[in-house]
Amino acid sequence: MPRSVNAVASRARRKKVLKLAKGNFGSRGNVWTVAKNTVEKGLTYAYRDRKNKKRQFRSLWIQRINAAVRGQGMTYSEFMGKMNAKGIRLNRKVLADLAMNNAAAFEKIVKTVK
DSSP states (O other): OOOOOOHHHHHHHHHHHHHHTTTOSGGGTTOHHHHHHHHHHHHHHHHHHHHHHHHHHHHHHHHHHHHHHHTTTOOHHHHHHHHHHHTOOOOHHHHHHHHHHOHHHHHHHHHHHO
């Protein structure tokens, strides 16, 4: 019986990985074993950093809100505590956007909270 290796599927698998490695420097983009390692590591970083991106944006929003609220004579902690106590349900993304792009509306929110 002849040996069966299914070269079509093997080549397709390799092509898929080499396509993902396209654009890498030197052998990382065209040598199968090196490209495989590069792509695996890249996909690991991509998964990890999708989570980190959410963290970093939340941190940025908090910094922007804090900077805007301090101009009104409060701290971020006081502001968010009073927001929750008053039942105003605006998330940090929206508050940061208002603080950056619509200072008048943000000032009204702060006065409502005070």
